[in-house]
Amino acid sequence: MIFGSDNMVGASDRVLDALVEANATAAPSYGADPWTIEAEGLLAETFEHDLAAFFVATGTAANSLALSAITQPWSAVLCHRHAHIMVDESSAPEFFTGGARLIPVMDADGKITPEALGRTLDRLPADAPHNVRPSAVSLSQASECGLVYSPDEIAALTDIAKSHGAAVHMDGARFANAVARLGCSPAELTWKAGVDVLCLGASKNGALAAEAVVFFDRKHAVDFSSRRKRAGHLVAKGRLLGAQFVAWLRNGHWLDLARSANLAADQLSAGLARHSGVRVVWPTEANEVFAILPRALGEKLRAAGGVFYEWNPDSLPENESLGKEEVFLRFVTSFLTSPREVSDFLEAAGAISGPEALPGSDIWH
Amino acid sequence: MIFGSDNMVGASDRVLDALVEANATAAPSYGADPWTIEAEGLLAETFEHDLAAFFVATGTAANSLALSAITQPWSAVLCHRHAHIMVDESSAPEFFTGGARLIPVMDADGKITPEALGRTLDRLPADAPHNVRPSAVSLSQASECGLVYSPDEIAALTDIAKSHGAAVHMDGARFANAVARLGCSPAELTWKAGVDVLCLGASKNGALAAEAVVFFDRKHAVDFSSRRKRAGHLVAKGRLLGAQFVAWLRNGHWLDLARSANLAADQLSAGLARHSGVRVVWPTEANEVFAILPRALGEKLRAAGGVFYEWNPDSLPENESLGKEEVFLRFVTSFLTSPREVSDFLEAAGAISGPEALPGSDIWH
Amino acid sequence: MIFGSDNMVGASDRVLDALVEANATAAPSYGADPWTIEAEGLLAETFEHDLAAFFVATGTAANSLALSAITQPWSAVLCHRHAHIMVDESSAPEFFTGGARLIPVMDADGKITPEALGRTLDRLPADAPHNVRPSAVSLSQASECGLVYSPDEIAALTDIAKSHGAAVHMDGARFANAVARLGCSPAELTWKAGVDVLCLGASKNGALAAEAVVFFDRKHAVDFSSRRKRAGHLVAKGRLLGAQFVAWLRNGHWLDLARSANLAADQLSAGLARHSGVRVVWPTEANEVFAILPRALGEKLRAAGGVFYEWNPDSLPENESLGKEEVFLRFVTSFLTSPREVSDFLEAAGAISGPEALPGSDIWH
């Protein structure tokens, strides 16, 4: 009953098999291997666009390197105040950008709205060179609160960013979950909607450690090879990353994995919502469920073997607050979470009495 | 009628004379000159404490270098959301600290309150090494809104900072104005109240370009000489800075200058407040007056030759807002602002009919 | 016939099996997994010393992070002029250290001698804060030229470093090869001889991507967790690195692998040396053979399928120079290089007529 994070399980069988297979032969190092080259091609196919892709082992590296390519050291990156790059990646953005500033978009709840972004941009002082000016806006897809941005929502945000001279970065640690949910194409959610660079995460969704920085305009990628190398993120045996990505992208495996995780989240969310005293805080749109529970219920679930984290009440929406005997929790499902695991968990909560049938769940078998 | 900034006038006569005198002889370079050495001694006397002092030519350099001495690159500096280091010094803090983060203290109006600081500190996530943790708190004396912190207020803030493991920096660009207003000793406003490092600004108050970084605990100063040098802030002919500081500190000249500027601000504030339709936004405690004026009045003053800036309405207190036909302005007086200049200005506003007598104003003559 | 680099082959079977096995279960992320914890324990056992160990995926990350822990931004790191950190890691050392300087030890041929190190240190100007002063000395074991430093040689160098206030870093990308060759203990080659921090490389010797930064004095490791995180080198699924290291260290597997590579290098070196017109440039002490060949022979070997690199003639010893029709080549063997591969290669060179029997070569089977 692991709902702590989607990085607590290993790789999918297909990804692991690809790694084992790629291990067998000699190959050029530093990304000149056939798997890395194939992975780049698969990305271009997947996104239906010419692109420059670079693989690294961690999401923090991907995000920070990507931001450094579109931000000057005396500029700012706007992002949600609970964005991963703001909260969970130490001061990596500052380190990689040479000291650019992160500025939170104010008054943004579950997602950044065009109004909130516009208001924040308009209020930033603009007296150069004294004031830090924004050169990039970062969006998380799925969002910090497990919500997805539709193509139109993204386009509205990138329009505003661009009218202020800012490029757009997308933190796609859970991009696969968003695509699987929305049912639109990867292209529609990125370059067609004005995204300049996507950090496409596989680590949380079926890989062991593999992230791609995808530039849809090669002009942003000019120095990226140098940036990656000097940050120590050019892996010698590039096959490690390339092979994972090949298996992950091939035949839509990445979306199958994400769909599976999303379904488990749906099941969990619906089950929790039925429980009296539980308030699911945002619609469950990706593979995360945020919910306010009676403290006693939280403890009971933990005692029953549930693994999950207490979440920052600061991120609650304005119209929601935490009661004295309540606890705010985050539950994350992964591609490996089975209907049985969810129903056992819900049973432990006394919410339901057995597993629920869910379509498409055969991926667990 | 110059109320644009206290950096729009030159140096005081005494400071200039000292510079001319120091020019006449040969002397060792890089701060080994007799003026620099005397200035350090005068600082120790002024603050009644052993200290390590370093002179630089700009406030941005002083603040950023000071912060770099008490902050790690993966840490944060907490400050008012309108602090000079946050708004007006580009990303210098990030540059000098190697990428530390500035985090605004929320819900702070004219000054940072202990409650606001405590709440902000308590709400910062603390999961190392993922979250950025605060290593320093920065206070501005006088504050961003022209208010002064009393020794007790400072002590309350430094207590909270230290209980969270953070050192305390004071941006004293207008420290002289605060001392002159409060009538307490420099010591009471700094080390006695828990301040670790003070950036003492002379540039805005009688010098041409001279700031001192003053460490009350030498342990923080261990690397400072290296930091200053590699930032290009070690001036070869150190007399430039040393001589200014000697003249500025000697015989309380610095406080005479500040007192004079404060009085001019008082006069201006009182005069404006009498004008119908004008709301002086904060008590005038240093040499800055913030006021909401009818837009027409503002234009009239400008047409009459007044120099002043429109100010960021974002910094207005919560209970105040700007009407449609209103404008938010900042007026700054300097040691050179004469009662006549103020009264001429007020006259232009139609507020009063002549100069007001003010005690101690003989400094202008 | 792959002699291009030891990073052109995959992982050893044991290392790969460990990875597959570690993939199967859920585990805490960010290095709190059982494999990472076991790997730390195995390192302490292997080095017979309390230590703090941190795992990363690349050698550049390991070296640069390690250097950043023992160097201030206004200090210098001394190293061989052909050290990997000087030549092959972009400006990563500068990036991670916040701008420290690399200074080459002059007059060092295959290894740094105590005389060369002392002379370089003595000649560095020492007028603080103007001159950059050394805070660290970096040694490569095995060296840039494939030579090994004995415990006594290391001790002599670390003595000099420490008498100048410099800590000692060891780039151990091929540390295993050195240990296997010298037959002394890992402890004797590191902390017993004055090494402060070792970057222990597994990637070139049986792992897919795994390096350990090993501090023998925990005081140097105080901030390392923060440094690694903000550089994006904290892998979410820590098992990736931990499991590789467990398999690599357990039962001396790492030394078996290194021994095998060394033997192949010996065989190759001896075979080449027998060829008329070939000069093996340094004694073959690890798994690298540097040799001057007639250009025609080099081309013949390449045409026969040999993979190897032309090497920088600048690194030739003083008493050696390249003739017009000659080429300077580097051949690297790996744990996978079989006696048959070497003999086929030598045969292609027309040097020998069949495989030579070598003791201990059963590792290939």
Add this chain to the structure above:
Amino acid sequence: MIFGSDNMVGASDRVLDALVEANATAAPSYGADPWTIEAEGLLAETFEHDLAAFFVATGTAANSLALSAITQPWSAVLCHRHAHIMVDESSAPEFFTGGARLIPVMDADGKITPEALGRTLDRLPADAPHNVRPSAVSLSQASECGLVYSPDEIAALTDIAKSHGAAVHMDGARFANAVARLGCSPAELTWKAGVDVLCLGASKNGALAAEAVVFFDRKHAVDFSSRRKRAGHLVAKGRLLGAQFVAWLRNGHWLDLARSANLAADQLSAGLARHSGVRVVWPTEANEVFAILPRALGEKLRAAGGVFYEWNPDSLPENESLGKEEVFLRFVTSFLTSPREVSDFLEAAGAISGPEALPGSDIWH
């Protein structure tokens, strides 16, 4: 008898007077003052070219900021191994460039020769992104050894630099002395000969603290305003720098000052050369005399009140070496050094018996 450095005296009378005069009125801050604007115009006139100029207070700031504008963090700056930026500016170049590397041009004695530069460039490995590639070459005019580069020499060096894709920076801390000596125009020594950015130093030659970064191609200056601000080098009361430069440039004052210093150096050099046992090491072409003296003579001169520095014997030309009882000294003359001061000094050395008449020396009176 001050020959320690040209930064041990104050400003020239004219420069000081200009400062006093500029002090008297109110003016816009941050470089929008009339003096700064006039200074920019005078520079354009002086160099007969459209240019972008920025003033700062120190040579280290000027050089490092200039280099940061033409170098990427993963690139290198080539310079003389005894260049001021290499030896005397801490790791400021690394700090400002975000971690670029300084690489010494090997085999360069008093000046960098085209051969030495070409050889160094040719020998740098070029395997991107592993190797650091040169993006800038830095020349010092006058050179580290007090020699001047002719327009042809500069052109030959900039040709080589540019054919390798490197821009050219000139450290002109003593540019005035070079112009005064060579008798050619500032234009001929800079943009006409391929220099991209000049750091024009006034501090060592008549100013208190004033350096100009002069870009001959505005494309390099695009971000400079931001760079200067975030480094804390934008002086609030810009008149400090502007007024100095106006007085310094107007009516060729800067060249008069430099000529005077050069003449004093000539007198000193000729006098010392006549002394038995003294070897003047380089031709005296600017305002520095480098000489090997019997140690006893050196001590006698110091006892007589002479101020001068022992110099790094490492910088001696290849064909020169220091005897056991000898000492290597540097003597620097300034615009204030009078013929009397030099002759007194020489007299103390027992070399001559009175002042020598020198043409053009009326500047002292």
